Amino acid sequence: MRKTTFVHVLLCTVLVFTGCGTGGNGNQGSNHSSPEPQANRQHPGPTQPEKITHPEKGSGRNRNSPVIETNGYLQPNTSETDRRIVDRMAKYLTYISPFSYRVKPNGDLIPLEDEAAMEEIHRRRTSPMLVITNFEEGTFSPEIPRSIFNDSKARKRLIKNVLNTLEKKDFYALNIDFEHIRPEDKKKYNDFLREITPRVKKAGYPVSTALAPKTSAKQTGGWHGAHDYAAHGKIVDFVVLMTYEWGWTGGPPMAVAPTPKVRQVLDYATSVIPRDKIMMGAPLYGYDWRLPYREGTNAKKISPVEAAALAKKRGATINYDQKDQAPWFKYTDDNGNDHIVWYENKQSVQAKLDLVKKYNLRGISYWVLGDEFPENWQLLNKQFRIRKHG
Numbered sequence: 001m002r003k004t005t006f007v008h009v010l011l012c013t014v015l016v017f018t019g020c021g022t023g024g025n026g027n028q029g030s031n032h033s034s035p036e037p038q039a040n041r042q043h044p045g046p047t048q049p050e051k052i053t054h055p056e057k058g059s060g061r062n063r064n065s066p067v068i069e070t071n072g073y074l075q076p077n078t079s080e081t082d083r084r085i086v087d088r089m090a091k092y093l094t095y096i097s098p099f100s101y102r103v104k105p106n107g108d109l110i111p112l113e114d115e116a117a118m119e120e121i122h123r124r125r126t127s128p129m130l131v132i133t134n135f136e137e138g139t140f141s142p143e144i145p146r147s148i149f150n151d152s153k154a155r156k157r158l159i160k161n162v163l164n165t166l167e168k169k170d171f172y173a174l175n176i177d178f179e180h181i182r183p184e185d186k187k188k189y190n191d192f193l194r195e196i197t198p199r200v201k202k203a204g205y206p207v208s209t210a211l212a213p214k215t216s217a218k219q220t221g222g223w224h225g226a227h228d229y230a231a232h233g234k235i236v237d238f239v240v241l242m243t244y245e246w247g248w249t250g251g252p253p254m255a256v257a258p259t260p261k262v263r264q265v266l267d268y269a270t271s272v273i274p275r276d277k278i279m280m281g282a283p284l285y286g287y288d289w290r291l292p293y294r295e296g297t298n299a300k301k302i303s304p305v306e307a308a309a310l311a312k313k314r315g316a317t318i319n320y321d322q323k324d325q326a327p328w329f330k331y332t333d334d335n336g337n338d339h340i341v342w343y344e345n346k347q348s349v350q351a352k353l354d355l356v357k358k359y360n361l362r363g364i365s366y367w368v369l370g371d372e373f374p375e376n377w378q379l380l381n382k383q384f385r386i387r388k389h390g
Helices: 079-092 115-123 143-150 152-168 183-202 229-235 259-272 304-314 346-358 374-383
Strands: 067-074 095-098 101-103 127-133 173-177 207-211 238-241 278-283 286-291 300-302 319-321 326-332 338-342 363-367 385-388
Touching (some): 067 079, 095 115, 101 143, 127 152, 259 346, 278 346, 300 304, 304 326, 346 363, 346 374
Parallel strands (some): 067 363, 207 238
Antiparallel strands (some): 319 326
């Protein structure tokens, strides 16, 4: 989902997780990409009875806690690393989504080396979600979806390949993460979704899409323009909002997911998409910028645990921005260079979980698994029951 350097660290540092690069509004990076080493319709029922994770002893949670779905994007690394991450995170997640199977202009899919991750996901009874993207050479290519949209043979080939992959690798659901589609191709993207979604659902798989964070239907630009919230809300089973990357590796210092910005997106999204179809995106990372900030320089991605350790090491005072609901601190490195770090902590996580409750959303989706952030999982586990499909 959007990170040119970082979407969903390997690619994300450039995209930040993301999607890939600079967002259409000029202030936000793309969401899914690799981080650095980056009508209410009922959700289709699973083939097996759904399960709800019950409160763990001492968690403080009770059987009246809200039931939500959770998703975590995973960028496969080594077999050992993938197994370790899945083993630790599976109990907190409805879906784990290996990122990503890349679409080619002719409809072929470039496979992902996710065998170890998939084996562990199934072993831990979590639902794997197939993510397909238009990611190519470190960024999201607008030419790939355009080729698919304009070629009926390519569309049929892609749909066939998606169905084969879903079945062969035993995925539970599909997530379509097409980013940086040209605004003039919005209708063609909607038509493509109307074509692929019924085919995939008929085969028994729920369908979702990843959406750039918009605050109105009129918002356009390279990242946002072709994402039609209202249409996606009618066509697919649920959507993942990429509500992060306002502060991104290629931009000036600021919070990655400022609460006021996130609320603006949720206000618009809930006006055109059923709330039970919306998963709010949340970052599991922050950035370290060198000061003074100079355009063209890149911030370094940092995990919450690393950020807290760095502040302690440098004797920095950790501040908390009450407006953006995010922690930050400044420090001076060994070479005398000043830095500022914006990241996530227990307080900022609570602010995000409160939004899930306030807006009565389907759930929350994390970019990206692997960054150390135990406080997030502790709070999630304490306040929600997680729906399981396996």
